[in-house]
Amino acid sequence: MYFLGLDIGSSSVKIALVASDTGKQLAVEQEPKEEMSMEAHQKGWAEQDPNLWWHYACLGIKSILKSTKVSPETIKGIGISYQMHGLVVVDAQGIPLRKAIIWCDSRAVEIGEEALKSIGPSYCTEHLLNSPANFTASKLKWVKDNEPAIFDKTAKFLLPGDYIALKLSGESTTTVSGLSEGIFWDFKQDRLSEELLTHYGFSKEQIPNIVPTFGLQGAVSAKGAEESGLVAGTPILYRAGDQPNNALSLNVFKPGEVAATCGTSGVMYGVTSNLSVKEYARVNNFAHVNYQKSAQKSIGKLLCINGAGIQYRWLKNTLGITDYETMNELASTVAVGSDGIQCIPFGNGAERMLKNKDVGTRWVNINLNRHQKAHLCRAALEGIAFSFVYGFEIMQADGIEPTVIKAGNDNMFRSRIFAETIATLIGQEIALYNTTGAIGAARACVLKEGDYNAFSAYTQNDYVKTYHPKKEKQAYQLAYNNWKKELNLILNTIA
Template sequence: MYYLGLDIGSSSIKIALVVSETGASVAVVQEPETEMSMLAIKNGWAEQDPNEWWIHVCNGIGRIIKENNISSKDIIGIGISYQMHGLVLVDKEGKTVRNSIIWCDSRAVAIGQQAFEEIGEDKCSEYLLNSPSNFTASKLKWVKENEPEVYVKAYKFMLPGDYIAMRLSGKINTTVSGLSEGIFWDFKKEGIAEFLMDYYGLDAHMVPDIVDTFGEQCHVDEKGAIESGLKMGTPILYRAGDQPNNALSLNVFNPGEVAATGGTSGVVYAVTDNLSVKESARVNNFAHVNYKPKVEPRIGKLLCINGSGIQYRWLLNNLDVSSYEEMNNLAKEIPIGSDGVVLIPFGNGAERMLNNREVGTRIVNLNLNNHGKGHLCRAALEGIAFSFVYGMEIMKSDGIEVNVMRAGNDNLFRSEIFSETVSTLIGYDIEIYNTTGAIGAARAGVLQNGDFETYGKVIMENDYIMSFEPLKNKETYKVAYQRWKKELELTLNNL
């Protein structure tokens, strides 16, 4: 028997199949094979048609069943991971009334900032653990203000994963974790954030029913079965946004554990049981997948680093090199600190952890007689690693205590220079696992009975690759980091 995992990204949909008894990965497919398009009618806007997600989900399910020669009867549960912070609006028939305003759309920034100022930083931090910022609630307010004819047609708002669950089951529901990522959850009163809904003038009836993150949330109905190829009655057992789900995929559930990703952008996601926040404008705080009010107040603190893997990819595309492996080998020939070359890697737009300032990519101390490609490669890896360390300093100032960092086997963490630099400067191990969000979502079926110990064993037995330990010779790394940090602070002061 198998569990099926769906990962609803903005670039593609990934579908995974795992053995229900052991958690072993059987297959992962991607739909479409090329990236999905985004509609950007205006600068800073980003929309997608949720119906396209559904088409790709159905195509992917059909492929994975056919390619692995199994029956839909063999699939005993479904887990869903999805791109966070998106807004999907449907009418009473479950039909979308407009395109989804997805996570990277920035049209509601001013709305969220005004709410933060008028409601007050203290109240937002105490009740929401966040600024309303550009999250789902602010996007819904934008629709009400700018598209009133659309707003009146809307029956419910949903997050992207809620929409896919609805297409499978015909039921409209969501989770506390999902509501918290949309900034609809009041952590102090442990219910819907009515004061924010009232401030924005949003209708309370638009909030979906709430179900547990783990367990039988709903079941595939006749229409969902016909369209997806799944068996009618198959339960949806789990649902979470992509970053909480990435933490789940890496067995990160408890205070002291940190999940990290080093893809196009970098993310540090740390678990705490402390509801106190100091950095609500720079660090996001969401109900983690195992959040239970009063009993287990697990909060996921998320810090995003825009200028991450995209910086290294830019070098790949613009230097005379053929691969990341070649770049890594060139970097290994250069000593720690890149012979003084410093690269500030924030060239991917405004950085939230730098108070939404656009710093850009900057290369300093470059000597045209002595420095070459290897120095640029090493300085880039170190600069990105230093940005992770800088982010961890912000997290620690917000009350995070860390025991271990766990990361997927993506491009940056595959680099020995990158991982050793981060591990040495933060002072604890980085464990590397070979997993994906779709596989994690599928395996979450194991957790319907709350057996986290067994789940952890599944991760270790199937995915663990290696660990990077802090090096004993830290001084050279510290000197290089302080040089980088000084250049960053000079840049920030001059903006």
């Protein structure tokens, strides 16, 4: 018997099959093979056709069933992970009324800022744990203000994962975790935020039915079965945004546990039971996957760094180096501190953790007579690592007390220099695991009965290795202090 996992990203849809008794990966596939495109009709916009997500999910499901020769009758549960903060508006028949406004679309920033002032920072921090900012609620308000004919026809608004669940089951549903990422949830009252709904002029009727994060959320309908290749009646047992799901995939559930990832952007995601927020303008706070209304609250604090792995990829392409292993080998020939070069790696737009300042990428102290490719590679790795440490200090100020840090064995955490720099400066081991979002979503189906021991047993064979803090920290600390000094000089010159 098997569980099926879907990971609905903005670049591709990943599909995983795992054995339901052991959690062992059977296969993982991706559709399309190349990245999906985004539409940007104006500066700062980013849209996708949600039907593309469904199309590629169906292709991937059929492909993985064919390649593994697994009968769809043996799939006993479906788990869904998805790109966070997107907006899909559908009519009474569940048909999208426009393209989805996805996570990296910034058109609603001013709407969120106005809401923060009008509703009040006190309410937003105590009840929403966030500023409304550019999240799903503010994007829906943009539709209301700018496309009133579409808004008037909107029967339900959905997050990307909710839309895939709708296509599978024919039912519009969502979760508390999902509502919290859209900034619709009142944590203090443990209910929908009526104040936010009133301020934005939304009807409760537009809210999908709330289902548990773990447990029966719906079942594949006859139409969903026909289009996907699954069997009607197959239960949907789990749904969560990609970053909470990444934490779940790494078995991060308890206060003090932190999940990290560094692809194009970087994320530090820590779990806490404390509802107090100090850095709400720089750190996001959502209901974690194991949040329960009647129990101790489980909050996921998320800090995103836009300019992370994209900086290293840019350098690789610019220097004409064919692979990251070569870059890492070059970097290893240079001592800690990169002989004085500092890379400020924020060239992927405004950074929330820097209070939405657009710093750009800066290279400092390059000596044209002494510095070579190797120095640039080391400086880029250190600069990105330093940005993680800088962000982690913000999270600590916001109440995260780390007991363990886990990361996937992919992207930049495969670099020893990168991972050891972070581990040394924050004084915490970083453990790497072989897992993916799609695998985690599939495995999460076992949690329908709340069996965390079974889920933990699934992950035992994922462990790869641990990076330990270096005993000699002085050179790392000096390099980081110099980097932070340069960053502060830049921040002080930007309005």
